[in-house]
Amino acid sequence: MAQHTIQQAISPEALAILGGGEIAYVRTIRSEDARAMFPQVPAIAPGITLFTLHAADGTPMMLTDSREAALANAAEHELVTVSVH
Numbered sequence: 717m718a719q720h721t722i723q724q725a726i727s728p729e730a731l732a733i734l735g736g737g738e739i740a741y742v743r744t745i746r747s748e749d750a751r752a753m754f755p756q757v758p759a760i761a762p763g764i765t766l767f768t769l770h771a772a773d774g775t776p777m778m779l780t781d782s783r784e785a786a787l788a789n790a791a792e793h794e795l796v797t798v799s800v801h
Contacts, residue, residue, distance in 0.1 A: 738795060739771075739772040739796050739797075740770060740772065740777065740798075741797060741800045742770075742790075743767070743770055743800070744767055744768075744783075745767075746762075746763070746764070746766070747760040747763065747764035748760075750766055753768060767780050767783045767786045769786040769790055
């Protein structure tokens with residue numbers, strides 16, 4: 717029997733409610749994209765892999781050069797991190 721997958725888009729507002737302020741995710745970005753999410757960040761050399769911690773609704777909360785640091789920050793703030801694909 718064939719399996720069917722139904723995908724629906726979830727709005728940022730629905731994700732925020734779903735997360736209840738307790739869910740976050742880590743995302744990989746390139747250094748040249750950091751200023752778009754974090755305007756206050758100083759100039760960073762291009763080509764560096766960075767990690768961002770985001771609230772469930774997509775709000776960027778932290779920028780770091782280490783995935784482990786992002787996860788530690790989430791734990792420090794009692795956030796549950798989830799995998800996002």
